Amino acid sequence: MISTLKAAFALCIICAAINLHADAQLAIPEPEFYNSVTVVVDGKPAQLEKQKVIMRTSRNASAVIVGIGKVKVLGSVKGERSPVRITKTDTLRFLVRVADNTKDPATVINFARFEINKDRKSRFIEVESAQTFSADTQRDNVDFIQFKAAKYGLSSYLITVINLLPGEYMITLDGSRELCQMFGIDEINAEKKSN
Numbered sequence: 001m002i003s004t005l006k007a008a009f010a011l012c013i014i015c016a017a018i019n020l021h022a023d024a025q026l027a028i029p030e031p032e033f034y035n036s037v038t039v040v041v042d043g044k045p046a047q048l049e050k051q052k053v054i055m056r057t058s059r060n061a062s063a064v065i066v067g068i069g070k071v072k073v074l075g076s077v078k079g080e081r082s083p084v085r086i087t088k089t090d091t092l093r094f095l096v097r098v099a100d101n102t103k104d105p106a107t108v109i110n111f112a113r114f115e116i117n118k119d120r121k122s123r124f125i126e127v128e129s130a131q132t133f134s135a136d137t138q139r140d141n142v143d144f145i146q147f148k149a150a151k152y153g154l155s156s157y158l159i160t161v162i163n164l165l166p167g168e169y170m171i172t173l174d175g176s177r178e179l180c181q182m183f184g185i186d187e188i189n190a191e192k193k194s195n
Helices: 002-024 061-065 190-194
Strands: 036-041 044-047 049-052 054-059 070-078 085-087 091-097 109-113 115-117 122-131 137-139 148-152 156-162 167-173 179-186
Touching (some): 091 167
Parallel strands (some): 085 179
Antiparallel strands (some): 049 179, 109 167, 115 122, 167 179
8 A cells, every 4th residue: 555655656746747847848949049038928939129228327406416416327228118018927938048058047147127218218227326425336226037947958048937017128148238138018908808
């Protein structure tokens, strides 16, 4: 009886491991080029929008008028919205091709949400801020989004992100941080909710 239970337990463990591996490996080829990201929607890959980030500084009114105030370093890209749109879903998957997928993906992949500047018609992320006449500088102000990752193919990662809110997002990769790969999440419209 105990050996039967042990065998059944071992079979369950093997089945779970097979399912986990099958879940991590989709029937989609890796992105063609290194430092490329594709989103997987309905089992099909789609390229993300790509733009080089423009770094600029921003000062509040008191910093401009009297020289005392807050100065920010912002990374921005053109346009308030990415042309790559995804309807909100609980789980999103991305294939990220890198030169070496033996590294910890958290050191290779940065995932963050943009803020919108309607006046400048741009998306931005605050990288650093400081008070003038103060030694206090806040670096790495970015709230990175957590993700799960698994090796995929020969040189890629399959990353999974859950519960992203509607908005504009970017992914940057080690070795090409100035290149943003972007998409936007749209809320499910009322017509689709009623179906």
